[in-house]
Amino acid sequence: MGGKRAVILFLGPALVAIGVFFFVPVLAAFALSFTDFDIYALGSFDYARFVGFKNYAQLLADPLFWKAFRNTLEFLLIGGPLSIGVSLAAALMIQSKLVRWKGFFRTAYFTPVVTTLVAVAVIWRFIYHPRFGLLNYLLSFAGIGGIDWLGDQHWAMPAIILMAVWKNFGYNMVIFIAGLQNIPAELYEAASIDGxxxxxxxxxxxxxxxxxxxxxxxxxxxxxxFQLFSEPYVMTQGGPLNSTLSIVLLMYQQGFRWWNMGYSAALAFVLFAFIMAGSFLQSRVQKRWEAS
Amino acid sequence: MKGLGTVFLYILLGLVAVLTLAPLLWMVSASLMPTGDASAFPPPFLPARITFAHYTRLFTNLNLARYLFNSAFLAVSVTAISLFVNSMAGYAFAKYRFRGRDPLFKLLIASMVIPSQVTMLPLFLMLNKMGFINSYIGVIIPGMASVFGIFLIRQFALSIPDSLIEAARIDGAGDFRIYRSLILPLCKPILVTLAIFTFMGTWNDFLWPLIVMTDDSMYTLPVALANLSLEHVQDTELMMAGSVMTIAPVLILFAAVQRHYISGIMAGGLKE
Incomplete structure (x- = not known):
């Protein structure tokens, strides 16, 4: 159907935009990660030199990178399952046959999802205030006192995780509700007949x-x-003692504050590799699950 | 037994609803308190005296109107441009047969695993060379087209019967005419969903505008708010007023379209 000219007309703008402003930068970032591109090269590209795997080697030897890696992993491995668990529990409660006003609860729980992360981080910074914050006030009834949530290196990451769960659980909850609605009611009826x-x-x-x-x-x-950034940027600036420094925050600081763009590009590709590996792992788990 | 379970369930649901909405309600309440009142123990839930002084200050001393305009202008521009570009591409992928179509589409889908942070450094250098740093165009450019948008529209357009398009062609309508007067109206539900997604995504976006906008007068609301909050750490009530101004527009939009928005996510989640 239709002619070649129409295809070019319709696809052209999207392909040019994605090609020039996405695929070219991806390839350029890969090349950049093998150079010592820095603030001098920003003035003239001639100053950038090819350095092979130096950035990657430097990165693997950098304790700050491993700190950021561990922090990001902590956020992911604790915050991820926690968010999903809360989402599932909320979805099961709302879809329970006993509950009415499903729409109200669904919308209420979803509200934090649409809010602006930066603004939410500003609000939670005050909720976590050691003296005047709402959280410590609530905890004082349980006899727990004076935790400096964002100022203590042991509590800063848990505080960020808690906020992320609050902000995000509504999104996955809605997808879980859709999944629950797709399970045929007859299955439950048959099961309850079977006792x-x-x-x-x-x-x-x-x-x-x-x-x-x-x-x-x-x-x-x-x-x-994996792309944790705004929460530590606004709430802790990566501190205290780098306890909330994430990979993307480190990448931002290296690339756009110190202009070590070669090094920063290497960081970006390590992030990409982690995301690829994670997606691959999870799709393998799914295949195994389906096979059994 | 059943009655008790129901009561327990409602208490739990109510409690979660309170915990979910409390930070946002407290934000509004604190934004109306006189300076310094929020920093007290126990923390006051309601203002002792309502004042709009912080909002006035945001607009008179702190350039808020400008940030509001920047955010609105960028969100509207990105939404309009990307909707146009993505809908044409999605329609072409769904309804035209041409060489390399399926591999091309698969390549685009596969590229979705690449995090956008990877592109940011070279994109910054490119835009710098082109003179688009600290300009609206710099923020709009990476948002002009999106694989996710193309994908959503293609899936929707696949369900449009070929016979409708054939009939229009026999009636003498050209390719662009068919797209504009037949495909776009038929795709309206998915276009509305995508428009809401894009608008909210652009409004809430932080990292890219933070990188591109170097001048205070070009800041979007989230960038300006992050900046203000790092400067005025002590001024709780003012920051809350700033947060209200940042969140309120998306929240109002959400309230107006929430059914559409949530069902859009549900549909996306089922498709995989």
């Missing part, structure tokens, strides 16, 4: 049938959480 209780139904019907949704959500959450 299966609620927990048994959850284990034998809901959880297995939600597995594909869960893998999809896990990949989505992982990709998002």
């Amino acid at each position: 299966a209780g609620h927990l048994q139904q959850l284990r034998t019907i809901t959880v297995p049938l939600l597995a594909p949704t869960t893998v999809y959500i896990s990949i989505l959450t992982m990709i998002g959480y």
Whole structure:
């Protein structure tokens, strides 16, 4: 159907935009990661030299990189499952047959998702205030006192994780609700005729049938959480003692504050490699799950 | 037993709803308190006296109107341009047969695993050479087309029957005419969803505008707010007013279209 001219007309703008402003930069970033591009090269590209794998070697030897890597992993491995767990629990509660006003709860829980992360980080910085914050006020009733959430290197990352769960769980919850609605009601009816209780139904019907949704959500959450940036930028600037420094924050500081763009590009590719590896791992898990 | 379970469930649901909305309600409340009142123990939930002084100060001393305009202008521009570009491409991928179509589409889909941070350094250098740093164009350029948008529109356009397009062609309509007067109206539901997604995504975006906009007068709201909050750490009430001004527009939009927005995510989640 239709002629060649129409195809060029319709596809041209998108392909040029994506090609020139996405694919070319990806390749250029790869090349950049093998150069010592710095503030001098910013003035004239002639100052940039090819240095082979030097940036990558330097990166692997940099304790700051490993700190950022461990922090990002902590955020991902604790914050990810926690967000998904809360999302699933919320979805199961809302979809329960006993509950009315489903739309109200769904919208209420979803509200933080649409808010601006920077503004939310500003709000939570005050919620975490050691003296006047709402959180410590609530905890004071339980006899817990005076935690300096963002000023203590042991509490800063948990504080950021808690905020991220609050901000994000509504998104995955909505996808879980869609998954739950797709499970045929007859399955539950048949199971309850067979005498299966609620927990048994959850284990034998809901959880297995939600597995594909869960893998999809896990990949989505992982990709998002690997890119942790705004929360530490606004709330802690990566501190205290680099306890909330993330890979992207380090990349930003190296690239756009110190103008070590070659080094920063290497960081970006390491981030990319992690995301690739994570997605691959999770799709393998899904295949194995489906095979069994 | 069943009654007790229901009560317990409602208490739990209500509690989570309170925890979810409390930070946002507190933001609004604190933004109306006189300076210094929020920093007290126990923290006050409601203002002892309502004042709009912080909002006035944001608009008179702190250039907020400018940031608001920058954010709105960028979000509207990116949404309009990307909707146009993506819808043409999505339609072409769905309804035209040409050589290399499927491999090309697969390549685009595969590129979605590349995080946008990878492109930021070279993109900055490119835009710097072109003189687009600290300009609206610099922020708009990477948002002009998106694989996700093309994908969504293609999936939707696939369901349009070929016979409709054939009929229009027999009636003498050209390719662009068919796109404009037949395809676009039929794709309206997905276009609306995509428009909301893009608008909110651009409005809330932080890292790229932070990199591109170097001059205070070009800041978007999130960039300006982050900057202000690092300078005025002590001024809680002012920061809350700034947060209200940043969040309120997207929240109002969300309230107006929430059914559409949430069902869009549900549909996207099912497709994989």
